[in-house]
Structure formats: C-alpha cells, structure tokens
Amino acid sequence: MWKKVIFAVVLVAFVGVQLANSLSCYSCKDLTSCQNPTLQTCSNATANDSTLWLSTLHNNVPIVEGSLDFFCTNLTYYHANNNSRISEFLGCVHPNAMVCNLTLTKEENRTIWSKECHNCNTDYCNKNNPAGTFSGSAYTMIGSVLALLLAKIFS
Numbered sequence: 001m002w003k004k005v006i007f008a009v010v011l012v013a014f015v016g017v018q019l020a021n022s023l024s025c026y027s028c029k030d031l032t033s034c035q036n037p038t039l040q041t042c043s044n045a046t047a048n049d050s051t052l053w054l055s056t057l058h059n060n061v062p063i064v065e066g067s068l069d070f071f072c073t074n075l076t077y078y079h080a081n082n083n084s085r086i087s088e089f090l091g092c093v094h095p096n097a098m099v100c101n102l103t104l105t106k107e108e109n110r111t112i113w114s115k116e117c118h119n120c121n122t123d124y125c126n127k128n129n130p131a132g133t134f135s136g137s138a139y140t141m142i143g144s145v146l147a148l149l150l151a152k153i154f155s
Helices: 002-020 044-054 107-112 136-154
Strands: 024-027 038-041 071-079 085-093 113-120
Touching: 024 071, 044 085, 107 113
Parallel strands: none
Antiparallel strands: 024 038, 024 085, 071 085, 071 113
C-alpha cells in the first residue's frame, strides 16, 4: 500500500513540477541587448512593461488590465531588401496583446520592414536558438519514463 502512495507522490512531483513554476522568458528590447538577453519571470508587471515598449513602435497595442496566462514573444524586424535586422524584442506579453498582428506606427516602415514573430508558452522558448533548452514536453517524457521504471520496480 505504502509503495503505491510513494509512487503516486513521486509521479506527481516529476510530472507536475513544470506546472508549478511561472513562465520564464528571455528578455531584451534592442539589437545590442538581444545578443545576450536576460531572463525574466512573467508577471502582469513584466507583460505591462512589454506593452509599453511595443507601443513605441506600434499604434494598435491593446491595453490588457491583467491576466493569469502569458506568452514568451520573439518579434524581429528586418530590412526587406537585405534581411539586416532593424529591431528585436524578446519578452513576456499578455496573450490578448496579439503581438504578431500589431501594425507599425510609421507607414513608410510598413513597406520596407519585414517581420518575423513567434509566441510560445514554455520556459525560455523565445530565443532563436532553442536547441539547448528543455521544453515542457521533455519533462513530461522524463517523468513518464521514471514512472514506468518505478512501476516495474514496485510491482
């Protein structure tokens, strides 16, 4: 009986640890700082700060009073003719901010700038090189394998 209880507690600890933590994202607001972005834990304060920064380039940034969910965002603008980066933003945003659908304030930039934008909701998923990071699914797979091993041991 106690073996099953211990097994259940260990299973919940391994698989549920991803759900207990807040979302963490890379954060930067210009080309220089995005070469070595900092880490940021998402909250209403960080998402509101991102909204303020995004409103310096865009004219239709919605004001979101607050939320319990967040996205990590990577928004990069390029010169359309030579693909050189003009502006880059990494950070936490409210899902209702619809960052990838924002319109640039300056009309002339709308035609000469190209946009690449990605939203995601796993830790540290908003950097261009996610190869060295664990996603939530990796933790789930590791937890499942451990659960199967423990089930074999205790059966």
